[in-house]
Amino acid sequence: MLKDVSKKLLYTTGLLGLYHRLRNADSLTVVMFHRTLSPDDPRWTTCDPDYTLATGWLEQSLAFFRRHYNVVSLDQVLASRRTGAALPKRALLITFDDGWADNADYALPALERAGLPALMFVVADAIGTRQPFFQERLIAAWRRGAVTVRGLAAALPVGEAAATPTDEESMTALRAVIARLEALESGVRKQVLAPFMAQLDDGYRHMVTVEELQRLQAGGVALGLHGKTHTPMRLAADLDAELSGARMSLAHQLGHANASAESMSFPHGSFDADIAQRARESGYELVFTSVPVLNPTAPDVGWLLGRTGFETDAVVDAQGRFRDDWLALYLFRKQARRLA
Structure with missing residues (x-):
């Protein structure tokens, strides 16, 4: 104070x-x-x-x-x-x-x-x-409950998923997953996000x-x-x-x-x-x-x-x-x- x-x-x-x-x-x-x-x-x-x-x-x-x-x-x-x-x-x-x-x-x-x-x-x-860039789409989807950090982390390639904390549903944990996604080759990232695309469109x-x-x-x-x-x-x-x-x-x-x-x-x-x-x-x-x-x-x-x-x-x-x-x-x- x-x-x-x-x-x-x-x-x-x-x-x-x-x-x-x-x-x-x-x-x-x-x-x-x-x-x-x-x-x-x-x-x-x-x-x-x-x-x-x-x-x-x-x-x-x-x-x-x-x-x-x-x-x-x-x-x-x-x-x-x-x-x-x-x-x-x-x-x-x-x-x-x-x-x-x-x-x-x-x-x-x-x-x-x-x-x-x-x-x-x-x-x-x-x-x-x-729709905006994938980072903002993920944040919006998570904030409205359409996706979870755990689900996104589980979809990462094996090595990336193992290195990503998934024990909490927080903005900090979500940003950690997004950072992992940003580091992926674009084609791999598209494959990872493909199952989530319907949930990522907020209209x-x-x-x-x-x-x-x-x-x-x-x-x-x-x-x-x-x-x-x-x-x-x-x-x-x-x-x-x-x-x-x-x-x-x-x-x-x-x-x-x-x-x-x-x-x-x-x-x-x-x-x-x-x-x-x-x-x-x-x-x-x-x-x-x-x-x-x-x-x-x-x-x-x-x-x-x-x-x-x-x-x-x-x-x-x-x-x-x-x-x-x-x-x-x-x-x-x-x-x-x-x-x-």
């Missing part, structure tokens, strides 16, 4: 804000969201709770950004990279990963009300599909459509790529397809044959130095990682940028209250480091 009171005092007295204004003046903070849903939305009850913010929490996050940062657009960051134009002090870029339909339903109106730009990294092959549409992408763009949300298939880049059988292929696919779906995304982020945060360089050579001017560092802006902005993940427990306490002081401690103290 004393520790919690100390955090509140540091924030409410303005000491944390002063620390931030002095320490982070010449840095670009990039925050990474995934989903945002209204608790009244039927998708809320089975979403991944770690990566989904209630709409109210998102709005409070945006208000926090307006209070402590100068929120910038992708175009501003690109201009700084291309021309050396200075970004404002304590610059912050808002990003969303994957291409969720709820970003158009809820995040876009919240951004428009706040008058803030953002950037969405979309998975090219997921555009227009109803809702989760992924963004072309029309929603166009609406997001019109509302100030720029588009980047998050791979073609959402495969971790270090496991991709065809890296060119995940990089160049994703750009061509998005341009085709949007009907702009000569348009191409200038930015991308790595699915699952999976990359190495060679993959980052391949991404740059594929034409992406800005390449975003999941390395949680602040990006120096002097003398210029780098091409390989860190991002800070925005998980629910970083901003919401056990009573479901949004905590500005937690968010300040979480963001303001990140290390500033140039990645390339």
Whole structure:
């Protein structure tokens, strides 16, 4: 309790804000969201709770950004990279990963009300599909009681099943099974999941459509790529397809044959130095990682940028209250480091 009171005092007295204004003046903070849903939305009850913010929490996050940062657009960051134009002090870029339909339903109106730009990294092959990636489908099915951790673990190949704990039905145990599935070759994983596919369809549409992408763009949300298939880049059988292929696919779906995304982020945060360089050579001017560092802006902005993940427990306490002081401690103290 004393520790919690100390955090509140540091924030409410303005000491944390002063620390931030002095320490982070010449840095670009990039925050990474995934989903945002209204608790009244039927998708809320089975979403991944770690990566989904209630709409109210998102709005409070945006208000926090307006209070402590100068929120910038992708175009501003690109201009700084291309021309050396200075970004404002304590610059912050808002990003969303994957291409969720709820970003158009809820995040876009919240951004428009706040008058803030953002950037969405979309998975090219997921555009227009109803069901999400297998990880989220498993979490949703487990939360509604359609599958069990024990049943999923028993379906794993013999060696994988033996190494997976199945003594409890918990989110932690489920994530352990999902990690085992992610490590499997895609064909093997499809075989393992085949008996469960009927239970994994919740009947809702989760992924963004072309029309929603166009609406997001019109509302100030720029588009980047998050791979073609959402495969971790270090496991991709065809890296060119995940990089160049994703750009061509998005341009085709949007009907702009000569348009191409200038930015991308790595699915699952999976990359190495060679993959980052391949991404740059594929034409992406800005390449975003999941390395949680602040990006120096002097003398210029780098091409390989860190991002800070925005998980629910970083901003919401056990009573479901949004905590500005937690968010300040979480963001303001990140290390500033140039990645390339």
